[in-house]
Amino acid sequence: xxxxxxxxxxxxxxxxxxxxxxxxxxxxxxxxxxxxxxxxxxxxxxxxxxxxxxxxxxxxxxxxxxxxxxxxxxxxxxxxxxxxxxxxxxxxxxxxxxxxxxxxxxxxxxxxxxxxxxxxxxxxxxxxxxxxxxxxxxxxxxxxxxxxxxxxxxxxxxxxxxxxxxxxxxxxxxxxxx
Amino acid sequence: xxxxxxxxxxxxxxxxxxxxxxxxxxxxxxxxxxxxxxxxxxxxxxxxxxxxxxxxxxxxxxxxxxxxxxxxxxxxxxxxxxxxxxxxxxxxxxxxxxxxxxxxxxxxxxxxxxxxxxxxxxxxxxxxxxxxxxxxxxxxxxx
Numbered sequence: 001x002x003x004x005x006x007x008x009x010x011x012x013x014x015x016x017x018x019x020x021x022x023x024x025x026x027x028x029x030x031x032x033x034x035x036x037x038x039x040x041x042x043x044x045x046x047x048x049x050x051x052x053x054x055x056x057x058x059x060x061x062x063x064x065x066x067x068x069x070x071x072x073x074x075x076x077x078x079x080x081x082x083x084x085x086x087x088x089x090x091x092x093x094x095x096x097x098x099x100x101x102x103x104x105x106x107x108x109x110x111x112x113x114x115x116x117x118x119x120x121x122x123x124x125x126x127x128x129x130x131x132x133x134x135x136x137x138x139x140x141x142x143x144x145x146x147x148x149x150x151x152x153x154x155x156x157x158x159x160x161x162x163x164x165x166x167x168x169x170x171x172x173x174x175x176x177x178x
Numbered sequence: 179x180x181x182x183x184x185x186x187x188x189x190x191x192x193x194x195x196x197x198x199x200x201x202x203x204x205x206x207x208x209x210x211x212x213x214x215x216x217x218x219x220x221x222x223x224x225x226x227x228x229x230x231x232x233x234x235x236x237x238x239x240x241x242x243x244x245x246x247x248x249x250x251x252x253x254x255x256x257x258x259x260x261x262x263x264x265x266x267x268x269x270x271x272x273x274x275x276x277x278x279x280x281x282x283x284x285x286x287x288x289x290x291x292x293x294x295x296x297x298x299x300x301x302x303x304x305x306x307x308x309x310x311x312x313x314x315x316x317x318x319x320x321x
C-alpha cells in the first residue's frame with residue numbers, strides 16, 4: 001500500500017502546483033519597487049514643455065501613474081476604464097507618455113479623450129527605466145509620501161481596481177486617520 | 179569560385195557572433211569586451227528569451243545605452259547588474275543571485291537527485307534482503 005502511496009501523493013502535489021501555475025502569466029515580472037519610494041523624476045508636461053512636474057510636486061496625496069503611448073494598441077483597451085475611474089475617483093490619474101512623439105500623443109488624446117489630470121512626457125524612456133517599465137500599459141499606485149504601493153502590468157480593468165487599488169486606498173485613508 | 183574559397187567564406191559567416199549592432203563609442207578595447215559580457219548576461223525584459231546583446235527591442239536598445247553610460251560613469255559590473263535588478267527584479271540576471279529565495283532554484287536539482295538516489299539505494303537494499311531470505315528458505319527446504 002505504501003509503495004503506491006508515495007508516488008501517488010507526489011503526483012497529486014505536482015498536479016496541484018502545475019494547476020496553480022496555469023493561472024500565472026510567465027511574462028509578467030513582479031516589481032522590485034513595491035513598498036519602496038518611487039524614483040525621483042522631473043518631467044515636462046505634454047504641450048507645455050516649459051512647465052515641469054517632479055516627484056516632489058506630486059507629494060501629499062495618493063495618485064495613479066499610468067504609463068501609455070499613442071503607438072500602444074492595448075492602451076486603448078483600458079482607456080474607457082481610466083476615463084470612468086478619473087471621473088469618479090477622489091484621486092488623480094497622472095499620465096506618463098512613454099517613448100512617444102508629443103504630436104502623436106496629443107492627437108491620441110484629442111481623438112480618444114483625456115482622462116489625465118496631467119500628462120508628463122518621457123520621450124527617451126529613461127524615467128521609465130527607473131520605474132522598471134518594460135511595456136505599456138503599466139499603472140502604478142503611489143501614496144502621499146511617494147511610495148509605490150502597487151504596480152499593474154497590462155490594461156487596467158475594473159476588476160483590478162476593485163481587488164487591488166480600492167482596498168489599498170482604503171487602507172491608506174485608515175492609517176492616516178490613526 | 180572554387181570549393182576552398184567558398185568554404186572559407188561560409189566559415190567566416192558562421193564564426194561571427196550575433197549582436198544587435200549599436201555603434202557605441204568605447205574608449206578602449208577592454209571596455210568594449212566588458213560591455214559585451216555584461217549585455218550577454220542580462221535578459222531582455224521584452225523578448226524574455228533573449229539577452230540584451232541579441233534583442234532588437236526598443237527597450238533593449240535603451241538598456242544597452244544605459245549600460246554603456248554606466249560603464250562610462252565608472253560603475254563596476256556588479257553595480258551595473260544591481261542597478262538593473264533594483265528596477266526590473268532578479269529576473270533580468272541570467273545568473274540569479276544566491277539568496278534564501280533562490281536556494282531551491284540552485285540546490286533543488288541536486289536535492290532531487292539525492293532523493294532519487296536514496297530511493298534506488300533503499301529499494302536495492304530491500305530486494306537484496308528479500309532475495310537472501312528466499313535463498314535462505316530454499317536452502318532450508320533442500321536440507
